[in-house]
Amino acid sequence: NAGVTQTPKFQVLKTGQSMTLQCAQDMNHEYMSWYRQDPGMGLRLIHYSVGAGITDQGEVPNGYNVSRSTTEDFPLRLLSAAPSQTSVYFCASSYQFGTQYFGPGTRLTVL
Amino acid sequence: AQTVTQSQPEMSVQEAETVTLSCTYDTSESDYYLFWYKQPPSRQMILVIRQEAYKQQNATENRFSVNFQKAAKSFSLKISDSQLGDAAMYFCAYRPIIQGAQKLVFGQGTRLTINP
Numbered sequence: 516n517a518g519v520t521q522t523p524k525f526q527v528l529k530t531g532q533s534m535t536l537q538c539a540q541d542m543n544h545e546y547m548s549w550y551r552q553d554p555g556m557g558l559r560l561i562h563y564s565v566g567a568g569i570t571d572q573g574e575v576p577n578g579y580n581v582s583r584s585t586t587e588d589f590p591l592r593l594l595s596a597a598p599s600q601t602s603v604y605f606c607a608s609s610y611q612f613g614t615q616y617f618g619p620g621t622r623l624t625v626l
Numbered sequence: 627a628q629t630v631t632q633s634q635p636e637m638s639v640q641e642a643e644t645v646t647l648s649c650t651y652d653t654s655e656s657d658y659y660l661f662w663y664k665q666p667p668s669r670q671m672i673l674v675i676r677q678e679a680y681k682q683q684n685a686t687e688n689r690f691s692v693n694f695q696k697a698a699k700s701f702s703l704k705i706s707d708s709q710l711g712d713a714a715m716y717f718c719a720y721r722p723i724i725q726g727a728q729k730l731v732f733g734q735g736t737r738l739t740i741n742p
Binding site: 548550555556557558559560563573603605607612614615616617619620622 | 732
């Protein structure tokens with residue numbers, strides 16, 4: 516049981532490039548979400564999903580896109596990377612009213 | 627909007643002693659969850675303890691316990707018999723039950739140092 520996995524662990528992008536952060540969970544959780552963590556701050560919600568085919572915006576959704584075609588996977592797309600998107604990104608999953616379990620994070624730097 | 631405030635950016639404690647981390651939150655909801663997460667240097671977010679707002683009894687997990695004061699909207703974490711492995715960032719988080727089961731709202735964090 517791997518829990519929540521994220522790839523890559525580290526990524527460096529140039530301004531304007533696009534990329535996809537991968538997230539997968541093997542716990543059959545309905546809910547998945549993406550957070551970003553900036554220095555000196557707690558995690559802030561970017562997007563979340565309550566099940567396959569259903570997504571919604573969180574607190575800081577601009578510049579990011581998500582889709583959920585399967586229960587297991589919830590990728591996060593950066594459409595045109597900007598230096599303000601330099602951050603650590605966490606994926607999390609849970610049952611409907613359960614505790615959220617977090618992946619190990621992806622450290623993204625945009626130059 | 628719900629907010630979570632951790633007023634102590636840094637705390638330190640001697641090994642084997644007890645330390646309390648503070649957290650206050652603001653919400654108009656009556657039913658919700660509160661959490662404490664630990665983030666060691668590895669960056670992994672680890673659940674420490676969870677409290678359901680409808681439960682009057684304070685949650686405990688081994689050396690970790692909370693003091694939940696619903697009327698005061700306060701949720702402090704007590705760590706007893708502090709160990710070197712407890713050194714980490716600690717985040718308090720709130721999640722409403724009615725609106726958006728996914729929406730965890732985090733505080734800014736408290737960095738805990740354990741002195742040997």
